[in-house]
Amino acid sequence: MHANLDFVRIRKLICVSRPAKIGYAARGNSPRLADGEMLIEIAKVTLLILGFLALVGGFIGYTKAKSKPSLISGVVSAFLLNFSYFLTRSHLKAGLIAGDVVCVALLVVFAWRLKKTAKFMPAGLMMILSGVSAVVVSVAIAIV
Numbered sequence: 001m002h003a004n005l006d007f008v009r010i011r012k013l014i015c016v017s018r019p020a021k022i023g024y025a026a027r028g029n030s031p032r033l034a035d036g037e038m039l040i041e042i043a044k045v046t047l048l049i050l051g052f053l054a055l056v057g058g059f060i061g062y063t064k065a066k067s068k069p070s071l072i073s074g075v076v077s078a079f080l081l082n083f084s085y086f087l088t089r090s091h092l093k094a095g096l097i098a099g100d101v102v103c104v105a106l107l108v109v110f111a112w113r114l115k116k117t118a119k120f121m122p123a124g125l126m127m128i129l130s131g132v133s134a135v136v137v138s139v140a141i142a143i144v
Contacts, residue, residue, distance in 0.1 A: 036143045042087050043140035047099040050133045051081030054106070057122055077106060087141075093144045096137055103134035 032077035059073015061067045080102045088095030117123060 016022065035053055038137075039143060040092070040140045043096060043099075043137045044085055046133045046136050047081045047085040047088075047103075049105065050106075050129060051078040051085070053126070053129060054078045054081065057126060061122070073109075077102065093141065096141045100137040100141060103137055104128050107134055108129035 022103025054074050056074075057079035058071045058078070061074065081099060084095045084099035084102060086095070087098060107127060107130040110123045110130055113123035114120070114127055
């Protein structure tokens with residue numbers, strides 16, 4: 001009986017002191033994502049959200065002002081951001097870099113448009129969203 005108690009204590013020590021597996025949170029063996037992996041997932045979702053907003057903005061620009069350049073740039077931006085998201089599924093760093101390049105390009109374009117028109121909507125809003133997305137994706141690239 002006494003030997004059995006020692007075995008149980010040793011087993012508890014081994015189980016408690018075992019390091020967390022890669023891909024699991026450092027606090028335990030729960031299936032939660034570690035902090036770096038969570039930020040990478042947030043960056044990937046950010047690419048999808050920005051792509052969706054660019055597409056919607058292109059359609060709104062076309063319906064309100066009959067602007068074909070708005071429609072084309074919205075569709076192309078959405079395609080490139082969604083492509084970079086799907087690229088992250090097989091080549092994480094390459095997809096994040098491609099998405100970051102698109103985010104920075106959108107940031108520059110919308111900053112130029114904001115300076116030219118001096119109207120916050122839609123250029124200012126998209127400039128802020130593109131800038132935040134570029135920062136989030138850049139930090140995720142630094143983690144990878």
